[in-house]
Amino acid sequence: MERKIGETLLGVEHISLSFGGVKALTDISFNIREKEVFAIIGPNGAGKTSMLNVINGFYHPQQGEIHFKGLHRKQMRPHEAAVQGIARTFQNVALFKGMSTLNNIMAGRNLKMKTNLFWQALYYGPARTEEMINREYVEDIIDFLEIQSIRRTPVGKLPYGLQKRVELGRALAMAPELLLLDEPMAGMNIEEKQDMCRFIIDINEQYGTTIVLIEHDMGVVMDLSERLIVLDYGRKIAEGTPDEIRGNQVVIDAYLGVAHTN
Ligand SMILES: Nc1ncnc2c1ncn2[C@@H]1O[C@H](COP(=O)(O)OP(=O)(O)OP(=O)(O)O)[C@@H](O)[C@H]1O
Numbered sequence: 001m002e003r004k005i006g007e008t009l010l011g012v013e014h015i016s017l018s019f020g021g022v023k024a025l026t027d028i029s030f031n032i033r034e035k036e037v038f039a040i041i042g043p044n045g046a047g048k049t050s051m052l053n054v055i056n057g058f059y060h061p062q063q064g065e066i067h068f069k070g071l072h073r074k075q076m077r078p079h080e081a082a083v084q085g086i087a088r089t090f091q092n093v094a095l096f097k098g099m100s101t102l103n104n105i106m107a108g109r110n111l112k113m114k115t116n117l118f119w120q121a122l123y124y125g126p127a128r129t130e131e132m133i134n135r136e137y138v139e140d141i142i143d144f145l146e147i148q149s150i151r152r153t154p155v156g157k158l159p160y161g162l163q164k165r166v167e168l169g170r171a172l173a174m175a176p177e178l179l180l181l182d183e184p185m186a187g188m189n190i191e192e193k194q195d196m197c198r199f200i201i202d203i204n205e206q207y208g209t210t211i212v213l214i215e216h217d218m219g220v221v222m223d224l225s226e227r228l229i230v231l232d233y234g235r236k237i238a239e240g241t242p243d244e245i246r247g248n249q250v251v252i253d254a255y256l257g258v259a260h261t262n
């Protein structure tokens, strides 16, 4: 697979996060480069979701800093992350269940585009309304994700695998530079997983989006990711390429030998 990996897009520096007495993250540092697919793995409760929540401003760490596109910050709110170009999907699908596929994806689009009117006017000219432009963008995503047939269906009526796909669509509608995917294939059958893998690869290659992937399926992680880190009890215990991680005894002891129940 050919990718042009660039400069550091996101830097995580000495992040520590605790909830009362529970240390969710302890002194975590790593860098993610432009256009990379970067995986975070580790056993249940290792701190993977907490790490994503710190990156997009859901959780505020007690120590450490994040820098994104060269801007350092200690804290950020989720909507600011969205505006800056960070979008995510959730471990447990978080969609508006009563709303259609189309409207859920439009919701992601609206969140992003309020800030980008100037750019739109330059690019598309003043004759086209914001609504039309957003519609077109969303229709492209629906085509890309091959979900035309469910565009009017309330997402609560869709099977879980398709809901995950719609949620991916909503994140894409924000035209993110950095896409955070929290177990995008959990609960899917093999065919759905293969589709999701293909979409992740295509997003990375066609849109040039940098991707952070949390995933328990080691085959998927090894196939998709350029580099990865391994968390265990809130600590980073390893970092490297899939080949390097595969042979790492500490990782094998902490994680690969442990049966996962998802
Ligand atoms: N909002 C919260 N309040 C209290 N404790 C939390 C909170 N969020 C996470 N934790 C704790 O932080 C630790 C790490 O949890 P986290 O959800 O980040 O793990 P994870 O690696 O994503 O696990 P899983 O594979 O099960 O999704 C756990 O001990 C968890 O109970």
Ligand SMILES: [Mg+2]
Pocket (backbone or CB within 6 Å): 048, 049, 050, 091
């Ligand atoms: Mg998690």
